[in-house]
Amino acid sequence: MSKGAVADRNDDGNGENDQRTPRVGAAVRRRRRALDLTLAAVTERSGLSVPFLSQIENDRARPSMRSLQRIADALDTTAVQLLAASDATRTVDVVRAGDAGGLVAGSGVRPLTRGTHQVHALEFTGEENAGREFRHRNDELMYVADGAIEVEAEGRVHRLGRGDSVLLSGGVRHRWHAVEPDSRVVVVAVADHVEILEP
Numbered sequence: 001m002s003k004g005a006v007a008d009r010n011d012d013g014n015g016e017n018d019q020r021t022p023r024v025g026a027a028v029r030r031r032r033r034a035l036d037l038t039l040a041a042v043t044e045r046s047g048l049s050v051p052f053l054s055q056i057e058n059d060r061a062r063p064s065m066r067s068l069q070r071i072a073d074a075l076d077t078t079a080v081q082l083l084a085a086s087d088a089t090r091t092v093d094v095v096r097a098g099d100a101g102g103l104v105a106g107s108g109v110r111p112l113t114r115g116t117h118q119v120h121a122l123e124f125t126g127e128e129n130a131g132r133e134f135r136h137r138n139d140e141l142m143y144v145a146d147g148a149i150e151v152e153a154e155g156r157v158h159r160l161g162r163g164d165s166v167l168l169s170g171g172v173r174h175r176w177h178a179v180e181p182d183s184r185v186v187v188v189a190v191a192d193h194v195e196i197l198e199p
Helices: 003-011 024-034 039-046 050-057 065-074 079-085
Strands: 109-111 119-125 133-136 140-146 148-153 156-161 165-168 173-178 184-190 194-197
Touching (some): 024 050, 079 119, 140 148, 156 165
Antiparallel strands (some): 109 119, 133 194, 148 173
16 A cells, blocks of 8 residues: 555544445545546545545545545535435435534534535534635525634625624635634535635
8 A cells, every 4th residue: 555545544534434424435436437537637636545535436435524625626526515416315314413424523524414405514613724715606604603703705804703694695705714712613505516716
């Protein structure tokens, strides 16, 4: 196994497949093949090793949210879309507090919805990368469950505390970060592609 593969595996946990969580591998493989990309091409785009990507596609490893986002970027999609595509649509679906949604527990990001629904929701705990700027095609709601965050949008910085929320219309460029330890933010958006812009 290459040094890159070892580093990937160590960053993402023990690689054991959890039968209780969605199988992200099939969704990653379907998306890669739809784009007619080889594993080597995804490696070049994502910086992750071929062995590690192969383990993910074959459900022998579960990626961290950071690694899944790198894969999603390489496949011109989002981590949320890959997670949604990994699970069948359910009319009633309870997501338990301890359910990492196919991600490594403790990654700081937890999907609150599963399957191919019109609405996606994520819970962020801790710091968010303030250097990344996002632009969604559809509206997005951010709700601060604990702590405080700052949201930069359209040239203004908005500080939000516990219980505050902000609605960002589709197309608005924005970035955000936590300003208090262990801040918890719920982000709800209409399912669509998100564009991650360079800082």
